[in-house]
Amino acid sequence: MLSMNNINKVFRTDLVETTALRDFNLTIDEGDFVSVTGPSGSGKTTFLNIAGLLETYTSGQYLLDGTDVSNLSDRQRSQLRNEKIGFIFQSFNLIPDLNLYDNVDVPLRYRGFSKQERHKRITQSLERVGLANRMKHLPAQLSGGQQQRVAIARALAGEPRFLLADEPTGNLDSQMAKSVMALLQEINQQGTTIVMVTHDPELAMQTGKNVFVRDGQISKHETLVPMALASNQ
Amino acid sequence: MKTNLEFGPICRALLRNKVGAVLIALQIALTMTIVVNAIFIIVERQGLMQRESGIDEANSFYLTSTGFGKDFEPKRIIDQDLDVIRNTPGVVDAIQINAIPISGGGWSMSLTTEPGDDQDDVSTAVYFVDTHGIDALDLEVVAGDNFASTDIRWRERNQPDWPDKAMITKALAEKLFPDIPWQSVVGKTVYIGEDEPVIVTGIVDKLQAPWIGWSELENAMLSPEKMVTESTRYFIRTEPGQRDRLMAELENTLANAYGNRLIRNVTTVTQTREQSYRQHSAMIKILSTVMVLLTLITAMGIVGLTSFNVNRRRKQIGTRRALGASKQAIVRYFMLENVIISTTGILLGVAMTIGLNMLLIEWFAMTALDWYYIPAGMAVLFVVGQLAVLGPALKAAATPPAIATRTV
Numbered sequence: 001m002l003s004m005n006n007i008n009k010v011f012r013t014d015l016v017e018t019t020a021l022r023d024f025n026l027t028i029d030e031g032d033f034v035s036v037t038g039p040s041g042s043g044k045t046t047f048l049n050i051a052g053l054l055e056t057y058t059s060g061q062y063l064l065d066g067t068d069v070s071n072l073s074d075r076q077r078s079q080l081r082n083e084k085i086g087f088i089f090q091s092f093n094l095i096p097d098l099n100l101y102d103n104v105d106v107p108l109r110y111r112g113f114s115k116q117e118r119h120k121r122i123t124q125s126l127e128r129v130g131l132a133n134r135m136k137h138l139p140a141q142l143s144g145g146q147q148q149r150v151a152i153a154r155a156l157a158g159e160p161r162f163l164l165a166d167e168p169t170g171n172l173d174s175q176m177a178k179s180v181m182a183l184l185q186e187i188n189q190q191g192t193t194i195v196m197v198t199h200d201p202e203l204a205m206q207t208g209k210n211v212f213v214r215d216g217q218i219s220k221h222e223t224l225v226p227m228a229l230a231s232n233q
Numbered sequence: 234m235k236t237n238l239e240f241g242p243i244c245r246a247l248l249r250n251k252v253g254a255v256l257i258a259l260q261i262a263l264t265m266t267i268v269v270n271a272i273f274i275i276v277e278r279q280g281l282m283q284r285e286s287g288i289d290e291a292n293s294f295y296l297t298s299t300g301f302g303k304d305f306e307p308k309r310i311i312d313q314d315l316d317v318i319r320n321t322p323g324v325v326d327a328i329q330i331n332a333i334p335i336s337g338g339g340w341s342m343s344l345t346t347e348p349g350d351d352q353d354d355v356s357t358a359v360y361f362v363d364t365h366g367i368d369a370l371d372l373e374v375v376a377g378d379n380f381a382s383t384d385i386r387w388r389e390r391n392q393p394d395w396p397d398k399a400m401i402t403k404a405l406a407e408k409l410f411p412d413i414p415w416q417s418v419v420g421k422t423v424y425i426g427e428d429e430p431v432i433v434t435g436i437v438d439k440l441q442a443p444w445i446g447w448s449e450l451e452n453a454m455l456s457p458e459k460m461v462t463e464s465t466r467y468f469i470r471t472e473p474g475q476r477d478r479l480m481a482e483l484e485n486t487l488a489n490a491y492g493n494r495l496i497r498n499v500t501t502v503t504q505t506r507e508q509s510y511r512q513h514s515a516m517i518k519i520l521s522t523v524m525v526l527l528t529l530i531t532a533m534g535i536v537g538l539t540s541f542n543v544n545r546r547r548k549q550i551g552t553r554r555a556l557g558a559s560k561q562a563i564v565r566y567f568m569l570e571n572v573i574i575s576t577t578g579i580l581l582g583v584a585m586t587i588g589l590n591m592l593l594i595e596w597f598a599m600t601a602l603d604w605y606y607i608p609a610g611m612a613v614l615f616v617v618g619q620l621a622v623l624g625p626a627l628k629a630a631a632t633p634p635a636i637a638t639r640t641v
């Protein structure tokens with residue numbers, strides 16, 4: 001599903017050169033739920049940005065679903081992001097002037113779906129996160145947990161094969177965090193590959209694999225037995 | 234990738250954040266109202282300024298000779314002067330004349346086609362000319378004949394009666410006798426005052442009156458007369474390129490030919506036209522400046538609002554990019570947003586444009602706006618809006634998608 005071989009990412013300014021990822025090697029199989037942990041500045045977000053085609057890398061090879069993304073144009077990268085990747089952001093990144101329906105609609109419009117198809121997908125994905133009855137509400141009228149659920153609905157509406165979550169519970173209280181985590185596990189069980197960047201070791205324990213990043217490299221790679229979510233229901 | 238236009242979401246988002254958009258739409262409406270009416274006024278004024286006077290303006294000038302002293306004999310001096318001027322190399326012809334076309338000052342009178350004081354009359358300017366009038370003024374006799382030398386008389390000061398012959402312009406012929414072809418007006422009798430008959434012996438193609446704002450500007454009559462006066466005006470037509478040289482030369486020649494007089498106001502007809510149309514010219518410059526400034530201010534307003542929105546929505550734009558928007562899609566988003574704002578402003582502007590035009594018609598007796606100014610104005614404002622938004626939209630498209638994962 002995702003294969004990174006000797007990926008290096010160097011940020012250069014006039015004065016400073018910073019290596020964010022150094023000979024980064026990682027393979028993620030279809031259906032995996034991988035957590036990426038590590039201290040601040042370790043390169044987690046850089047990895048996520050490269051994995052999600054939000055950023056290019058300096059050297060190495062990255063195969064996404066068998067496609068070498070090195071030489072893709074901006075337009076091709078946008079298309080690949082839209083079709084294969086769903087994003088969940090720490091601060092939800094919902095568009096405040098659009099209601100839930102229109103927010104979920106955003107990536108679907110870029111996909112070129114018909115109005116009927118979009119309507120069906122928006123309704124289904126909002127139903128899946130339990131917010132179908134609030135589709136005319138604005139994000140500001142929802143709690144943080146609900147907003148993140150909308151963001152998940154937006155990510156799922158295009159039926160991506162690969163979900164990237166950047167600290168998805170970072171702005172939520174523990175109860176809401178558990179609820180969102182349970183939803184992600186459910187999505188993973190239905191076949192979607194998920195990579196989740198998190199600071200929280202407890203959340204990481206609930207995924208199938210954990211990758212620990214330090215100084216731009218993977219320092220530990222372990223397979224986990226997901227903990228039961230006692231209070232997820 | 235086929236992208237659906239986000240017309241609905243943009244409209245709904247604008248309705249939730251309407252202050253900036255409404256202000257820009259109002260600015261566009263106001264700009265359209267003023268620009269379209271200003272262009273119409275400018276075109277109308279330019280049309281007035283481009284009207285031909287009928288004379289050879291580029292090669293003509295005139296001057297005033299004022300004699301003094303007991304032994305000053307106007308008739309002799311005038312004939313002598315005209316003889317000198319006409320025989321000067323480079324001069325096409327010259328006449329003594331009572332008024333200069335389009336100069337702002339002259340003589341007018343009313344003509345009727347029947348005697349009596351209860352007849353409808355037609356106003357006309359009157360020029361006193363001799364047989365050289367046609368050549369000096371560069372007129373064309375399109376029906377009838379020029380005056381014969383025996384037709385010319387001397388008009389004494391305060392002489393009330395009129396010669397029994399006259400030539401008139403085609404426009405005046407058509408107004409006096411609207412029911413017959415203008416060529417047939419030759420030989421007809423018209424009446425000055427209540428019952429003084431004058432026979433139309435010739436028709437000239439075109440000669441404007443002295444007053445450019447007059448509704449009867451094209452009505453002019455040539456009367457076969459020379460005036461007995463101490464202060465006389467000579468109208469001189471030169472060969473091309475000789476005018477400026479002859480202005481100085483003839484001023485000296487006339488001054489030297491007879492000492493007891495002043496030669497003044499040596500003026501080209503070109504200068505006269507500029508002077509007469511100065512208000513129109515100034516109006517065109519002012520309106521053009523206002524139009525350009527207003528359009529620039531509106532364009533800058535659009536640039537400002539869009540730039541503000543781009544900066545405010547950087548994270549949103551990054552998120553859209555992360556969700557699959559291409560750079561083109563981001564540009565299209567802002568262009569479409571501008572289309573919606575501009576269209577609102579333009580439609581309001583159409584109503585305001587027509588409203589202002591109706592007020593101008595009522596207050597200043599202007600003519601009604603030609604219909605095609607409206608779509609032309611709409612197109613111009615639309616293009617200005619799209620051009621103004623292009624820079625900020627391209628800047629927005631350059632927003633990196635990775636900004637979506639930044640928390641600050």
